[in-house]
Amino acid sequence: MSVLVNKDSKIIVxxxxxxxxxxxxxxxxxxxxxxxxxxxxxxxxxxxxDKPVFNTVSDAVKETGADVSIIFVPPAFAADAxxxxxxxxxxxxxxxxxxxxxxxxxxVTNYIKDKKCRLIGPNCPGVITPGEAKVGIMPGFVFxxxxxxxxxxxxxxxxxxxxxxxxxxxxITTAIGIGGDPIIGTTTKEAVELLMNDDETECIVxxxxxxxxxxxxxxxxxxxxxxxxxxxxxxxxxxxPAGRTMGHAGAIVGGSEDTAQAKKAILKENGxxxxxxxxxxxxxxxxxxxx
Amino acid sequence: xxxxxxxxxxxxxxxGVRIQRGIVAxxxxxxxxxxxxxTEQTGTGWHVIKAQxxxxxxxxxxxxxxxKNLKEVEEIAGQIIGMNxxxxxxxxxxxxxxxxxxxxxxYYPGDSEPEEYYMSVxxxxxxxxxxxxxxxxxxxxxxxVAENTPHLIFTEEIDPAVGIMPFQARxxxxxxxxxxxAFKEMTKFVIALYTAYEKSDSSLFEINPVLKTSDDKILxxxxxxxxxxxxxxxxxxxxxxxxxxEENPVEVEAKKVGLNYVDLDGNVGCMVNGAGLAxxxxxxxxxxxxxxxxxxxxxxxxxxxxVEEAFRLILKDENVKAILINIFGGIVRCDRVxxxxxxxxxxxxxxxxxxxxxxxxxxxxxxKELIDNSGLDVQSAVEFQEAADKVxxxxx
Numbered sequence: 001m002s003v004l005v006n007k008d009s010k011i012i013v014x015x016x017x018x019x020x021x022x023x024x025x026x027x028x029x030x031x032x033x034x035x036x037x038x039x040x041x042x043x044x045x046x047x048x049x050d051k052p053v054f055n056t057v058s059d060a061v062k063e064t065g066a067d068v069s070i071i072f073v074p075p076a077f078a079a080d081a082x083x084x085x086x087x088x089x090x091x092x093x094x095x096x097x098x099x100x101x102x103x104x105x106x107x108v109t110n111y112i113k114d115k116k117c118r119l120i121g122p123n124c125p126g127v128i129t130p131g132e133a134k135v136g137i138m139p140g141f142v143f144x145x146x147x148x149x150x151x152x153x154x155x156x157x158x159x160x161x162x163x164x165x166x167x168x169x170x171x172i173t174t175a176i177g178i179g180g181d182p183i184i185g186t187t188t189k190e191a192v193e194l195l196m197n198d199d200e201t202e203c204i205v206x207x208x209x210x211x212x213x214x215x216x217x218x219x220x221x222x223x224x225x226x227x228x229x230x231x232x233x234x235x236x237x238x239x240x241p242a243g244r245t246m247g248h249a250g251a252i253v254g255g256s257e258d259t260a261q262a263k264k265a266i267l268k269e270n271g272x273x274x275x276x277x278x279x280x281x282x283x284x285x286x287x288x289x290x291x
Numbered sequence: 292x293x294x295x296x297x298x299x300x301x302x303x304x305x306x307g308v309r310i311q312r313g314i315v316a317x318x319x320x321x322x323x324x325x326x327x328x329x330t331e332q333t334g335t336g337w338h339v340i341k342a343q344x345x346x347x348x349x350x351x352x353x354x355x356x357x358x359k360n361l362k363e364v365e366e367i368a369g370q371i372i373g374m375n376x377x378x379x380x381x382x383x384x385x386x387x388x389x390x391x392x393x394x395x396x397x398y399y400p401g402d403s404e405p406e407e408y409y410m411s412v413x414x415x416x417x418x419x420x421x422x423x424x425x426x427x428x429x430x431x432x433x434x435x436v437a438e439n440t441p442h443l444i445f446t447e448e449i450d451p452a453v454g455i456m457p458f459q460a461r462x463x464x465x466x467x468x469x470x471x472x473a474f475k476e477m478t479k480f481v482i483a484l485y486t487a488y489e490k491s492d493s494s495l496f497e498i499n500p501v502l503k504t505s506d507d508k509i510l511x512x513x514x515x516x517x518x519x520x521x522x523x524x525x526x527x528x529x530x531x532x533x534x535x536x537e538e539n540p541v542e543v544e545a546k547k548v549g550l551n552y553v554d555l556d557g558n559v560g561c562m563v564n565g566a567g568l569a570x571x572x573x574x575x576x577x578x579x580x581x582x583x584x585x586x587x588x589x590x591x592x593x594x595x596x597x598v599e600e601a602f603r604l605i606l607k608d609e610n611v612k613a614i615l616i617n618i619f620g621g622i623v624r625c626d627r628v629x630x631x632x633x634x635x636x637x638x639x640x641x642x643x644x645x646x647x648x649x650x651x652x653x654x655x656x657x658x659k660e661l662i663d664n665s666g667l668d669v670q671s672a673v674e675f676q677e678a679a680d681k682v683x684x685x686x687x
Contacts, residue, residue, distance in 0.1 A: 238577065
């Protein structure tokens with residue numbers, strides 16, 4: 001098993017014919033992902049990368065039975081694209097776009113709250129289930145199939161963690177990039193919960209950073225849920241100054257509760273295996289799994 | 292993006308929020324003219340001279356003073372403009388004051404005592420909704436209030452489907468203990484303030500204090516306004532409010548060339564792709580016995596031009612004793628990044644600090660060979676820990 005995306009997922013690309021959409025759709029198809037088409041308003045009826053282009057997401061759903069969407073639409077139009085996707089009945093909406101205004105994401109959160117969809121991102125690298133589906137911008141070759149799930153706010157740090165895990169002779173069930181914005185569709189806790197309930201996942205790597213309460217909430221949930229699977233945690237930004245945004249719009253220390261130090265302490269209290277060095281994530285996973 | 296008090300007040304005023312009025316002055320003479328004009332417009336007798344810098348706690352540093360006549364206006368404005376204002380929120384050197392706001396005196400005597408409150412509007416990240424946070428304890432440091440008397444801080448969360456509702460504004464006014472004319476004024480103030488926040492794509496409004504005057508008017512005496520950078524494309528006029536004199540010059544330069552850079556106090560510079568990996572690299576530098584000199588995300592295209600720009604930025608800092616380049620090549624190939632580093636190094640000609648390059652991912656082995664055979668004083672590493680060890684060796 002795996003979570004969110006697998007070999008049977010039918011994936012459409014919103015912003016299909018743009019430069020980002022084209023490049024990454026091609027990479028996804030080469031990986032073997034089941035991309036069934038794309039959406040670019042006004043270009044419906046055309047063919048792009050040998051796949052059909054639709055004017056609307058609902059057309060795409062009707063014609064292809066798509067259940068997963070990946071969004072490469074520019075920030076000014078991305079909120080609209082997410083809501084269109086939710087309206088069309090897409091189950092998993094993965095938003096790569098960085099730079100969506102917070103006010104737009106407040107509207108999106110409110111719009112999709114009663115819809116049957118799960119939003120991943122925005123400002124995320126996407127989701128990969130190795131050997132089955134790569135729905136994102138990550139380098140596919142880094143991720144080998146295995147039994148470790150990854151949840152992370154960061155792109156390259158996810159690749160780093162996966163690479164370390166693979167070099168220990170282990171592999172990944174599904175890696176979920178949840179995104180680095182102040183408002184994201186799927187929280188750390190929700191992503192961890194998905195992996196906790198996945199039979200194939202034996203261990204979870206949870207990578208967080210300064211700002212917000214998501215990692216603390218996830219850690220508390222893990223403990224309440226009985227620490228059923230080992231969770232290895234890393235929090236980036238121990239050396240980040242307070243009050244400054246560190247690249248990700250959401251990575252900003254606002255108080256005494258959302259520093260890396262405070263989060264690590266909460267993780268430890270809740271039975272998470274915290275690593276202080278980002279170079280030791282893989283080693284720790286191997287240690288915990290092999291006892 | 293942060294803006295000055297006077298600019299924040301302009302935005303508030305444009306949405307019908309009552310403010311303490313004022314006029315900006317750049318020297319003592321302009322301050323006197325501003326004071327005269329303000330007296331004509333508002334009838335104010337005294338004036339408050341307020342330093343305009345991007346930092347809180349200005350009063351504590353001597354940046355906010357009362358002038359009781361025009362001679363004092365001239366004297367005080369002369370003292371404040373040009374001074375390096377040190378507040379609890381600035382560095383030890385402080386911030387140079389380029390301009391002051393000459394404001395009306397709103398604490399005049401009257402039928403009732405003036406009262407100060409605290410009010411802010413911000414995002415509740417846990418719920419994905421905006422909220423109004425307020426307290427009867429105005430004019431004080433809100434962190435102190437939160438610590439000592441948390442029961443005196445209230446919040447009102449706003450449903451994005453309908454915006455702020457009158458019953459919520461009334462609840463706020465009741466909780467602040469208001470009645471009569473001041474109660475009505477406060478409900479209007481709250482609704483206008485929230486509307487301004489939403490329509491201006493702001494990420495923080497902090498009004499401390501909100502004042503009830505002796506004649507029951509409610510107004511914003513101070514205004515700390517931060518705008519959402521991602522929303523600025525909708526507000527070209529607000530984008531122009533950016534005052535680069537308030538920002539770190541190296542960071543301003545970085546922004547011009549599209550690099551995400553934060554200046555820090557340490558001795559090891561770093562250049563990384565991706566924000567999360569960049570923070571992790573800073574942490575690793577610290578664990579290796581150094582201190583990070585900066586945060587720098589070079590993004591997905593780490594070619595020679597970008598690497599060279601990044602080198603120039605980092606090397607402006609004389610405290611830098613070593614530079615660690617950490618790139619995880621995914622879509623971007625490591626050998627191209629390595630070539631970029633070699634080319635940039637050769638173009639610069641005068642790099643006198645040791646450089647450690649760690650390239651991992653696509654074509655990492657070819658990249659390592661390229662660095663090792665370049666004949667340059669650049670050390671290569673493949674594993675994250677190996678890079679940290681090399682940093683440690685260089686600093687020893």
